[in-house]
Amino acid sequence: MALGPSRTAGRGRRSRGKSVAERTETDTVVVGLGAMGAQALWRLARDGVDAVGVEQFTPGHDRGSSHGESRIIRTAYMEGAAYVPLVRAAWRAWSELEEDAAARLVVRTGALMLGAPDSPAVTGSIAAARHHGLAHEVLSDARVAERFPQHAVRPGEVGVFEEEAGVVLPEAAIRAAVRLAAAAGARVRTGTAAARIDPDPDRPRVLLSDGTRIRARRVVVTAGAWLPKLLPRAAGPGGLAVQRRVLGWFRTTRNPSPHANGPVFARDGADCTWYGFPSMDGGRTVKIGVHAEVAGNGVEGAQWGEPVDPDAGPRPPTTPTPAGSARWPPGCAGWASFPSAWPRACTR
């Protein structure tokens, strides 16, 4: 979210070496350096815009939405063909970040969408692929079982496989983008919160928790789950629902593990859509998350999508409720079920 007039950013107005406390004028303030803000700050600084990035914690921290080792990137977007141009732009942006950072931040694995032939994961992926002419394969249950033995596919299920998919490494990407932003001239304030934003249309002002006042031409607010606290009206008429999401790292039980390699995946089940990654630790564990639950399935509020105050601090999951425990998704072969999983929580 950007506040301020919509003129294009000025170039060459950078003034390195001055602290924010001394200099309270800038072109753009970016509030929140998670996945979105870190990259916004980097691209602004790279384009010569005088910018200040403000982060209340340390970039790459574990309190927001952008942590937990891995994120899926797909191209044949099951949520709708309209997203495909955005995903293609995202791929280009990731490549640029990797190149500038000289680091591997995206691991290409391919993606496998699984479910009944009429399930949203399957029909949505096929529709997006066909609409944009994306390479993909539709696999029968027998072909899935043969090619991807890590999945316990049920009779009649199908798989949609695409190569243009993989795993983004969120913490490393944030740190890289913040480092590059600073190297390009952005001033980065970490461990400092934006306490208030006065959205003046000509010259918005940001008040930091240490008393610093910054006047800017515009303010980009990428505060994630904290947005409703910072800008209650910007969160929209219905507000934003901030939720706690629990992820599980399941111990694999076979050696060699069938999860050591393979595509990221999503699977439509009867009461939820869940997703997972190939093992990122050489086959020891495999990470699973729940994408969306069907209302009234007994899972809601059971650590999957519980409303939470993002300032409440980390609260490690202990054990799921009995309802939640029964719902840790079946469908993979060669892993141990809860409690031999290592759950962690994110907010979103």
Ligand SMILES: Cc1cc2nc3c(=O)[nH]c(=O)nc-3n(C[C@H](O)[C@H](O)[C@H](O)COP(=O)(O)OP(=O)(O)OC[C@H]3O[C@@H](n4cnc5c(N)ncnc54)[C@H](O)[C@@H]3O)c2cc1C
């Ligand atoms: C469990 C889970 C799984 C997901 N899986 C996927 C996936 O597989 N693929 C995918 O594409 N997307 C996925 N997403 C979505 C994706 O992770 C998010 O869209 C993305 O991380 C959001 O980043 P963000 O920068 O908006 O938020 P955040 O990472 O939360 O960043 C917000 C930042 O703002 C800072 N901040 C807030 N308020 C202030 C303030 N007042 N002053 C200073 N700093 C402040 C916070 O400390 C934080 O660092 C997933 C999300 C979750 C929660």
